[in-house]
Amino acid sequence: MRICWVHPTTRTSALTPLWTTIEQTIAPIVSPGTEIEYRFSTGSANFTRSSYAEHLNSVLMLDQAIQAEKDGFDGVFLGCWNDALWEAREVLKIPVGSVGEQSMLAALAMGRRFAIVTVSQKTAVAIERDLLAYGLRERAIARPVRSISPESDGDLLLGAVTDPNSGFIARFEAVARECIAEGADVILVGCAYYGPLVRRAGYTHVSGTGIPVVDSTTVAIKYLEAMIGVSKATGFTKSMGPTFQNPDADKIEKARIALGPLAA
Known part of the structure; x- marks a missing residue:
């Protein structure tokens, strides 16, 4: 194949x-x-x-x-x-x-409501547009796509190659916890690159919860x-x-x- x-x-x-x-x-x-x-x-x-x-x-x-x-x-x-x-x-x-589509469909089999944490406000707009087009709005939380803050840049991305714990994961988890508080039981990593990087580092669940952090790319x-x-x-x-x-x-x-x- x-x-x-x-x-x-x-x-x-x-x-x-x-x-x-x-x-x-x-x-x-x-x-x-x-x-x-x-x-x-x-x-x-x-x-x-x-x-x-x-x-x-x-x-x-x-x-x-x-x-x-x-x-x-x-x-x-x-x-x-x-x-x-x-x-x-x-x-x-x-x-x-x-x-996007394939990881969202996979999330349907993992939980009842999913959310997507992505890297910028503009990216969030694009992802939410697709979520609506795919007809999956009812399986996501309110405000289903949210961005980390501060937004990702080249330095954060390259830093995550060696150690995502040094910056990215803290920003990501802060937003993920907001999503969980509003009903999300699956969190998708809304970036094709950060997903494999955090999985590689062993970050697969929001700390202290049973909520999966899904490497959407894999x-x-x-x-x-x-x-x-x-x-x-x-x-x-x-x-x-x-x-x-x-x-x-x-x-x-x-x-x-x-x-x-x-x-x-």
Whole structure:
């Protein structure tokens, strides 16, 4: 089984410790025979905290996803909570998983009400929009998506590569406890990178509670493995109803060409 993990940014050298650690942390949890190749968007400005920036990044991520299908991958994983999941499912014929949808669906089997703690207010807005689109609002608490304070930055992220206890976890847990007080019994880590980092450090429950802190990324990858397995065993990959029916491939290619350098 071959999975293509698509990042929303370029492979910036400053974050090399992060990329290496993520890959090392994910490798042991995939099933025997599963291979993950990590691909990065080309031309990204490496900024995601904006609805407009997300729109631009989605074009670049989908460019990589389309190429992954051409290259024979069995599934595509969109490695960011800011994703274009439905657009990817429409244009591809192979299973597509995302950090957000797959971890939210998994949370339904873990508890009655979930909450998501993420890295910025702008990211929270994007995640709540998706939660509503996926029809999962009734299984989440009021104000289901909340951000740590102060918001995450590059220094906090790189610090979490070596020791998330030094800064990130305290900020995260303060918000998680607010969510628990309001009825959450599952807390999802609302970032594709922090999830594996805190799990790697052994932080899997809110301290002194039985409430799980879910590494959404790892859970979503395992979910995608199952989706690919179902597709191979039964032929069921997606509905060909109006939402995800594949559009005319020639027209899509012309539309991509019309974008010029953005889709190159």
